[in-house]
Amino acid sequence: MSYSDKLIDHYENPRNIGSLDKGADDVGTGLVGAPACGDVMKLQIKVSPEGLIEDAKFKTFGCGSAIASSSLVTEWVKGKTLDEAGTIKNTDIARHLALPPVKIHCSVLAEDAIKAAIADYRAKAGKKVAGAEGPKTGEVPAAAE
C-alpha cells in the first residue's frame, strides 16, 4: 500500500495542532471517536463575530490517515462560514488525500468532527441568544418598545 504525497505531507507536517479554549463562547469543540480502531479526534473552531471561522485546531490520536484528515480539515475550514464548512464531505477529504479504501473511515471521522464542532458552537450561541432574549416573567425588554 502506498500513500499519496499530500497525505504524507499532512502526516509529517500536520497543520494547526493544538487546542483552543473549550469554555470560550466563540469556540466550538467536536470530539469524536472510532471505537473499532480506538481513534479519538478533537477538532475546534474559533468563530469571528461576522460568522467566519478564523482559527481551527485539532488533536488526533490515531493512524496517519486520521491525523492527515483532521489536519486537512482545519486548513480547509479557515475563512469559511459555518454553512460552508458544514458542507465538507468525507469523500472530498478521501479524494484529496487519495486515501486507500481501508482508510476511508478516517475521513468519516474528520467529517463528523467538524460537524460536531459546528453543532457545539451553534448550541453555545443559541444558548447565549436564548439567555439574552428570554426575559424573566414580569420583565419588559427595553428593546421591545
Next chain:
Amino acid sequence: MSNPTAAATASATGATCWSCGARTAGPAPFCTACGAVQPPGQVDHFARLGLERLFEVDMTQLDRRYFDLQRQLHPDRFARRTAREKALSQQQAAALNEAYETLRNPLRRARYLARSLGVDLPDEGRTIDDPELLMEAMERREALVEAATPAQVEQLANDAAGERNDVLQSLSALFAATDKAAIRAAILRLAYLDKFTEEARARRFSMVRAEP
C-alpha cells in the same frame, strides 16, 4: 436428509453424517458413529469448544479444549485420508481457530456475545460522540505522550490495566443481566483501554530501545 450434499452444507448440529448416514450428535467435529470428520457448519464458538455460553471463560479450560481439538484435526492425521476428509479437516481447523481467537480475547468475546444479543455496536467506519469516554481517552493518550520515563509509562499502563479489570468484571454481571445499553458502553470503554494498552506498550518499547 440422506442427500449427501444437504448433509455437507447443513449445520453440524443434528446433521446426518456424510459417510455413514448416522445422525451426528452435537457440534463434535467427528461423527459419533463412524468417526468420519464432519463439515464445520454454523456452530456457536462456545459450543465448538465445549464451553458454557458465558462471558467469563476459564482460560486454562479453553486452551486445553483448543489444543485437544487441534491435535485431533492435525493434517498429519489426514495424510492418508480421502481428499474430502482432508478438505473437511482443514475447514474444521479454520473454524476452530476462529472460535478460539474470538473467545480468547475479552474484547472480541464481548463483541461476539453482544452481537448475538442484538446490541448495536459501531463497526469499522462508524463514529461515536460519547463525550465522557472520549475525553477520558484523549486525556489518557495526552498523558502517554507527556510521559518522559519508562516508569511513568508503566504507571499509566498499570492504571489502565486496573480499570480494564474492573470493566471485565462488570461485563460478566452485565451479560448475566442482559443489560444491553450498559454492555455497549462497557465494550466501547474496553476497546479504548485495549488500544491504550497497545500504545503504552509501543511507547515503552521505543523508550527502552532508545536508551544507550
